Amino acid sequence: MTAVRNVLVIGAGAAGTATAILLAEAGVAVTLVEINPSVSALGSGITLQANALRVLRRLGIxxxxxVEGADSARVRLRAPDADATVLAVIPEKLPEGVNLPPAIGMYRPTLANRLVERGREVGVTFRFGTTADTFEQDADGVDVTFSDGSHGRYDLVVAADGVRSATRARLGVPATIEPLGMGIWRVFAPRPASVETGELYYGGACYIAGYTPTSTDTLYAFLVEDAQDRSGLTAAEKVDAVRTLAAHYHGPWDEIRESIVDGDGIHYTQFEKHLLDGRWNHGRVVFIGDAAHTCPPTLAQGAAMAFEDALVLAELLVAADRVDDELWDRFHERRLDRVRVVVDGSVQLAQWQLDGVRGDLPGLMGLVAAVTGRPA
Ligand SMILES: Cc1cc2nc3c(=O)[nH]c(=O)nc-3n(C[C@H](O)[C@H](O)[C@H](O)COP(=O)(O)OP(=O)(O)OC[C@H]3O[C@@H](n4cnc5c(N)ncnc54)[C@H](O)[C@@H]3O)c2cc1C
Known part of the structure; x- marks a missing residue:
């Protein structure tokens, strides 16, 4: 017996697809609507740490x-000087018995496709190019109308439609999305032979410049600067802006920079923060993933938190026999404080860089590792 028999999931990102897979595997009828006409995942690469990998294992992928990603167990720190002097190598270590790599890098569209394929394997009904327009709920369910004119009734709606969740807006759920003053360029590029592992350069023309392998022959490179409106740039101007910033960094950057020629594959995103205060469910509509919380990628934990939200929600729904306050209390108990540590820690790291102060980095990383090291 599960607490729900048919569920609507809105959004085919990490949070939505993971929830859909886990519920469908438990015998729940799951429909997932995604506003884009096909699987899409902007932003070149992603780092998936052990807590995200733990969920991917549970999802069966x-x-x-x-195999498709690249091991990212070590991070090498380099100086922004002419020799790209190696300053330190930080080995990521997990406690004995965890039996997972500490982290991998992966091409985002590969991950997105794998999640949707897995969803299809376990019977999720995907409706691309569709969104949910209206919601009417009562004690037992939610009536939904869709953008194609159809409608349906569901035991639960999982709103996983991202940081600017239209579902949140439609239900009048307030959220304050705070800009943090930093922006990041991200580029998918060939991986030079000299890139053995992820590398970070602090300081120089950017707050951080770095790259993470996403496979044996690809990587994603990133440059973090003061936030600017880069929205009006042409593809050629994006190439120029990225190459100009990257010219301040050397070592493998010299080769990476030369390979950046296609502006259409370059993304610019400003760092933001939000955390839904109080409850993430509004009756039988629950917000998870970036729709409930977002943070700058300074700890590379946003998608990990989205995956964990999905895992905990699905676990509770499958174990319970009804959707009630007790279920939501347990959900919030398991998610709110944990997510808050990650959001606050990620924001603190960005703020230290903006302020040019060192801060208690080991203390902060230790706290986050202790929290995310425990199963969600
Ligand atoms: C620059 C940057 C780098 C990052 N790097 C990392 C990293 O290395 N590791 C990590 O763990 N996290 C990282 N993150 C965070 C991570 O990308 C997000 O936390 C994660 O993608 C959130 O997943 P989600 O499913 O909640 O939302 P999303 O990925 O935003 O997915 C939402 C989905 O809903 C769809 N949608 C939107 N509106 C509607 C609608 N009205 N109807 C139907 N569908 C809709 C969207 O098209 C999308 O497919 C990074 C974030 C940024 C900005």
Missing amino acids: LDDCL
Whole structure:
């Protein structure tokens, strides 16, 4: 017996697809609507740490991700000088018995496709190019009308439609999305032979410049600067802006920079923060993933938190026999404080860089590792 028999999931990102897979595997009828006409995932690459990998294992796609992605167990720190002097190598270590790599890098569209494929394998009904327009709920369910004129009734609606959740707006759920003053360029590029692992350069023309391998022959490179409106740039201007910033960094950056020629594959995003205060469910509509919280990628934990939201929600729904306050209390108990540590920690790291102060980095990283090291 599960607390729900048919569920609507809105959004085919990490949070939505993971929820859909887990519920469908438990015998729930799941429909997932995604506003885009096909699987899409902007932003070149993603780092998936052990807590995200733990969920991918539960979803049944870990082995594929390990094959398709690239191990990212160590991070090398380099100076922004002419020799790209190596300053330190930080080995990521997990406690004995965890049996997962500390982190992998992966091409985002590969991950997105794998999640949707897995969803299809377990019986999720995907409706691309569709959104939910109206919601009418009573004690037992939610009536939904869709953008194609159809309608349906569901035991639960999972709103996983991202940081600017239209569902949140439609239900009048307030959220304050705070800009943090930093912006990031991200580029998918060939991986030079000299890139053995992820590398970070702090300081120089950017707050951070770095790259993370996403497979044996690809990587994603990133440059973090003061937030600017880069929205009006042409593809050629984006190439120029990225190459100009990257020219301040050397070592493997010299080769990476030369390979950046296609502006259409360059993304610019400003760092933002939000965390839904109080409850994430409004009756039988629940917000998860970026729709409930977002943070700058300074700890590379946003998608990990989205995956964990999905795992905990699905676990509770499958174990319970009804959707009630007790279920939501348990959900919030398991998610709110944990997510808050990650959001606050990510924001603090960005703020230290903006302020040019060192801060208690080991203390902060230790706290986050202790929290995210425990199963969600
Ligand atoms: C620059 C940057 C780098 C990052 N790097 C990392 C990293 O390395 N590791 C990590 O763990 N996290 C990282 N993150 C965070 C991570 O990308 C997000 O936290 C994660 O993608 C959130 O997943 P989600 O499913 O909640 O939302 P999303 O990925 O935003 O997915 C939402 C989905 O809903 C769809 N949608 C939107 N509106 C509607 C609608 N009205 N109807 C139907 N569908 C809709 C969208 O098209 C999308 O497919 C990074 C974030 C940024 C900005």
